[in-house]
Amino acid sequence: MGTGSAAFLLAQVGAYAARKFDERLGELELTPPQAGLLRAIAMQPGRSQQAIAEQLGTAPTRLVALVDGLERRGAIQRRRNPDDRRLHALFLTEGGQQLMRSIGQVAMAHGADLTAALDDSERAQLQRLLLRIAEDKKLAAGVHPGFGSI
Amino acid sequence: MGTGSAAFLLAQVGAYAARKFDERLGELELTPPQAGLLRAIAMQPGRSQQAIAEQLGTAPTRLVALVDGLERRGAIQRRRNPDDRRLHALFLTEGGQQLMRSIGQVAMAHGADLTAALDDSERAQLQRLLLRIAEDKKLAAGVHPGFGSI
DNA sequence: TATTGTTATACTCTATAACTATA
DNA sequence: TATAGTTATAGAGTATAACAATA
Secondary structure, three states, X not given: OOOOOHHHHHHHHHHHHHHHHHHHHHHOOOOHXXXXXXXXXXXXXXXXXXXXXXXXXXXXXXXXXXXXXXXXXXOEEEEEOOOOOOOEEEEEOHHHHHHXXXXXXXXXXXXXXXXXXXXXXXXXXXXXXXXXXXXXXXXXXXXXXXXXXX | OOOOOHHHHHHHHHHHXXXXXXXXXXXXXXXXXXXXXXXXXXXXXXOEHHHHHHHHOOOHHHHHHHHHHHHHOOOEEEEEOOOOOOOEEXXXXXXXXXXXXXHHHHHHHHHHHHOOOOOHHHHHHHHHHHHXXXXXXXXXOOOOOOOOOO
16 A cells, blocks of 8 residues: 555545544534535526536535524525526525625635645645545535535 | 635545545445544544544534444444443444555555646645645544535 | 443444425 | 435434453
């Protein structure tokens, strides 16, 4: 296996990054899937639950409970499309946008802590190399692995 | 959040690496926790289930079913310590050692595929940077995140 | 009484399949 | 009949607590 191979380290450090980010999200009383959903809505508001489920690579049924929770909390809204009343378009509320800003701050602090051992040029280099892999593997830009199937 | 921040990309690419490795382990009919346990035993045979659970950062109860499965399969053995018959020392069998070699091959192919977009010097650079982070964060060397708590 | 491992129980998360309402 | 979303059911995985054997 090679204790320190790049792939092994990637899985190891990546899991650590995800876990720590999860912990920090906990301070906002959010789970990674919730944050991923908020982010997906923020990227392109007004889409149906199906469209978002497809982007996130998950089954539409899984969104229901997530949407319920975030709606109860006042972070997002379902709005029925008057032209086709089967569709629920999803939007962030004011509070939801504020929440996204908080997530952004948390992510920033997380990123700084995670790469604290690197200087600026090393951090940029790491980012470049990871981006090359992400593009090669066609990982959807901006879709955090809070959803299992990426 | 910064769509392409180093931390975000790390979680994203790391999750992809873990998932792909999981798929490849499937060819050997192994799960990530099983592979992690085999590896832990291979690193230092003869330890008790408790000692291994502690290294893996998991509850000892979780090992029971894993050890059962791998023992039924003939990959590992429980041996009672005659001096303290409460302890079950764990060892790899011949077949278990062969299985570890297969895992090594699978991991090698996995690593080559994952970093296919990089040349040798870039791969080495990535490895160096990740290792710096792993050391900074005191991630246990050689413990794959098949176990949630790393 | 303390410790190792096991068993039993419950809980979380997710996937799958039926159902409803709209079209 | 087909589609969007919901609800119901079941399954995997894991954590917690009670238990038995040994010290």
